[in-house]
Amino acid sequence: MSALSALRSWARGHTEQSRYSPVGIAFHWVMAFLVLFQLAWGYYCSWLPAGGDKLLAYQVHSAVGLPILVLALARLGWRLLIPGPVNDADRLGWQTKAAYALHYVFYIAFFGLPLSGWAMWSSIAEPGALYLAGIVPWPQLPFDQLSLTTRWRIMDVAEDVHLALVITLLAVIPLHVLAALKHHFW
Secondary structure, eight states, X not given: OOHHHHHHHHXXXXXXXXXXXXXXXXXXXXXXXXXHHHHHHHHHHHHSXXXXXXXXXXXXXXXXXXXXXXXXXXXXXXHHHSOOXXXXXXXXXXXXXXXXXXHHHHHHHHHHHHHHHHHHHHHSSSOOOEEETTTEEEOOOSOTTSOHHHHHHHHHHHHXXXXXXXXXXXXXXXXXXXXXXXXXXX
């Protein structure tokens, strides 16, 4: 039996009980914590006056945002290899469609927010170094050879995308919580 087959068999033992595997649960709660932290920290950053403190705060924001991108890739890979449990949400009807749509929106945000943040950081004139989790050096996007006007356009578009995704998350997180409570208790 290959390692992948053994992993799928182990995970299937959980999904047959209508539960996510411990790995799936860990992905969920680690991502939930990081995303909620980022929403609060990003709001805090937005109110800081321009200067060194704001730049330092955004460095913390990027140090947490980049792991979200890496975890999103790992989570998507896990989800493609190990499907979640079959449950009431998999019945035909609007609830299933809504659940799938909500999950797609979350994945768009999990990828779009770090990518747009990375684009914003890379488009500033003198970007500081980026680090994954504050430790591993992370490359800038290759915007340094672009004109200042083009970099400003990139910054504006990335900022608009970032804000739209934040607002979207603020709308879908309560829907996700309500759906989870409904599924758990009813």
